[in-house]
Amino acid sequence: MALFYLWLCSTPRTGNLQFATSAVSAPASSPNLVFTTDLPTSVSEADVVLIAVNTPTKSHGRGAGEATDMAAFEVVTELVSRHANPGTIIVEKSTVPCRTAKLLAIHRPGVHFDVLSNPEFLAAGTAVADLLHADRILIGSSNTPSGHRAAAALASVYASWIPQSRIITTNVFSSELAKLVANAMLAQRISSINSIAAVCDETGADVDEVARAIGADPRIGRQFLRAGIGFGGSCFKKDVLSLVYLAETLVLPEVADYWRAVIAMNEFARNRFVSRVIKGLNNTLAGKKVTVLGYAFKKDTNDTRESPALDIIRSLAEEGPKEIAIFDPLCIPAQIMDEVSGFAGLRALQSRGGRVAVYADAYAACQGSHAVLITTEFDEFKNTPSERTLEHL
Numbered sequence: 462m463a464l465f466y467l468w469l470c471s472t473p474r475t476g477n478l479q480f481a482t483s484a485v486s487a488p489a490s491s492p493n494l495v496f497t498t499d500l501p502t503s504v505s506e507a508d509v510v511l512i513a514v515n516t517p518t519k520s521h522g523r524g525a526g527e528a529t530d531m532a533a534f535e536v537v538t539e540l541v542s543r544h545a546n547p548g549t550i551i552v553e554k555s556t557v558p559c560r561t562a563k564l565l566a567i568h569r570p571g572v573h574f575d576v577l578s579n580p581e582f583l584a585a586g587t588a589v590a591d592l593l594h595a596d597r598i599l600i601g602s603s604n605t606p607s608g609h610r611a612a613a614a615l616a617s618v619y620a621s622w623i624p625q626s627r628i629i630t631t632n633v634f635s636s637e638l639a640k641l642v643a644n645a646m647l648a649q650r651i652s653s654i655n656s657i658a659a660v661c662d663e664t665g666a667d668v669d670e671v672a673r674a675i676g677a678d679p680r681i682g683r684q685f686l687r688a689g690i691g692f693g694g695s696c697f698k699k700d701v702l703s704l705v706y707l708a709e710t711l712v713l714p715e716v717a718d719y720w721r722a723v724i725a726m727n728e729f730a731r732n733r734f735v736s737r738v739i740k741g742l743n744n745t746l747a748g749k750k751v752t753v754l755g756y757a758f759k760k761d762t763n764d765t766r767e768s769p770a771l772d773i774i775r776s777l778a779e780e781g782p783k784e785i786a787i788f789d790p791l792c793i794p795a796q797i798m799d800e801v802s803g804f805a806g807l808r809a810l811q812s813r814g815g816r817v818a819v820y821a822d823a824y825a826a827c828q829g830s831h832a833v834l835i836t837t838e839f840d841e842f843k844n845t846p847s848e849r850t851l852e853h854l
C-alpha cells in the first residue's frame with residue numbers, strides 16, 4: 462500500500478526533522494520512506510493520503526484567538542482532491558474542529574473519496590516511542606460500507622505493529638472531537654492541580670504530597686498531576702480554545718466558560734510564579750541578575766511554542782533587572798535571542814541599562830545571579846547543586 466504523508470514532523474524554524482532524542486532503527490530493505498515535494502505524482506500514486514499540516518489558532522478575523530485556522534489544511538485538501546485517484550483514502554491527521562470531515566469539501570465532480578479521522582496523540586520529545594508503542598490508534602469513518610472498508614484499510618497499516626485491541630474505530634465526528642477532548646482533559650488536570658498548589662502555599666499543605674495521595678486512587682490516576690508554571694506547547698492551549706470556540710458556535714456559553722477557565726488558571730499559575738520570584742527578591746529586580754534555566758516548553762525538545770519560559774522572561778523584563786540570563790541545553794542561542802528580541806518590553810529594559818543574554822553554559826548563566834529559575838524540567842537541572850554551582854552563585 463502506498464502512503465503519502467503530508468507533512469512529517471518538521472520544525473517550523475529550522476526545517477530539520479524532529480527525531481530529537483529518540484533513536485530510530487528500521488530493518489534495511491528497499492527504501493520505504495521517501496521525501497518529495499512532487500505532490501501531484503505522490504498523491505496520484507497513493508492509496509492513502511495523510512494530511513498532517515499545521516492547524517494553529519486563528520490570529521485575525523472571525524473567531525480570532527480561539528477558532529482553528531484551517532487555511533493550510535484547506536489548501537492541501539484542495540490539492541489532494543485534485544490529484545488523487547478515485548477511491549483514494551484521505552486521512553485527517555492534523556487536529557481539526559469537529560465536523561471538518563463534513564464541512565470541508567474533499568471532492569472532485571463525479572469522484573468519491575473516503576475521509577477518515579485518525580488523530581495523532583504523540584507528545585513532543587517522545588514522538589518515536591509514542592508512535593511505536595501507541596496506547597491507542599483512533600480511526601473515525603463515515604457509517605457506510607465504503608467508510609468501514611476505508612477504516613479497515615487504514616487499520617491494517619497500523620496492525621503490523623499495534624495490537625488489534627488498541628485500534629479503536631468510531632464515527633468520524635467522535636474521532637475528531639475525541640482528539641480535542643483528550644488534550645482538553647489533560648490540560649484541565651494540570652490546571653486543577655495548579656489551583657490546588659495555590660491553596661497549598663497558603664495552608665502549609667504540600668502539593669506533591671496531595672498529588673501523590675489522590676493519584677493513588679485509580680479512578681484519578683497519577684499522571685498529569687505535576688504542579689508548576691502551567692502547561693505550554695503548541696497543542697494544549699490551541700485545542701482547548703478550539704473546544705471553547707466550538708461550544709460558542711453551538712450556543713453553549715456555560716460549556717465555553719468552563720473550558721476557558723482552564724486557560725485562565727494556566728495563566729494564573731504562570732503569573733503567580735513570577736509574583737513569588739519578585740516578592741522573594743524584595744519586590745524589586747533593579748540591579749539584579751535573574752537566570753532562567755530552560756527555554757523549551759518541555760524537556761528533551763527544542764520546541765519553544767507557547768513555552769512558559771517566554772511569558773516569564775517577558776514579565777521579568779518589565780521589572781527592569783540588570784540582566785536576564787537564559788540557558789537551554791537544546792535550543793540554539795541565536796534562536797532564543799531572535800525570539801526574545803521581539804518582546805515589547807525589551808527596548809524599555811535596554812533603555813534602563815538592562816539586558817537579556819543567552820549563554821551556552823549553565824554555570825556561566827548562573828554566575829553572580831540573585832535567583833535561578835528552573836522553567837523546563839530538563840534532567841540536568843535536577844542535580845543537587847554541586848560545589849561548582851554554589852561557588853558560581
Ligand SMILES: NC(=O)c1ccc[n+]([C@@H]2O[C@H](COP(=O)([O-])OP(=O)(O)OC[C@H]3O[C@@H](n4cnc5c(N)ncnc54)[C@H](O)[C@@H]3O)[C@@H](O)[C@H]2O)c1
Nearest residue numbers: 468470471473513514515516533536555556581582583585
Ligand atoms: N506537534 C505535536 O506534538 C502534535 C501532536 C499531535 C497532533 N499534532 C497536530 O498535527 C498538526 C501539525 O502539527 P505540527 O506541530 O507538526 O505543526 P508544524 O507547524 O510543526 O508543522 C506543520 C508542517 O506542515 C507544513 N505545511 C503547511 N502548509 C503546507 C502545504 N500547503 N503543503 C505542504 N506542507 C505544508 C509546514 O511547512 C510544516 O512543516 C496540527 O494539527 C497539530 O495540532 C501535533
Ligand SMILES: O=c1ccn([C@@H]2O[C@H](COP(=O)(O)OP(=O)(O)O[C@H]3O[C@H](CO)[C@@H](O)[C@H](O)[C@H]3O)[C@@H](O)[C@H]2O)c(=O)[nH]1
Nearest residue numbers: 581582583584585651685686687691692693694696758759
Ligand atoms: O503533570 C504535568 C504534565 C505536563 N505538564 C506540562 O504540560 C505541557 C504539555 O506536556 P505534554 O502533554 O507532555 O506534551 P505535548 O507534546 O504538548 O503533548 C500533548 O499534546 C499533543 C499534541 O496534541 C498530544 O498529541 C499529546 O497526547 C499531549 O500529551 C508541558 O508544558 C508540560 O510541562 C505539566 O505542567 N504538568
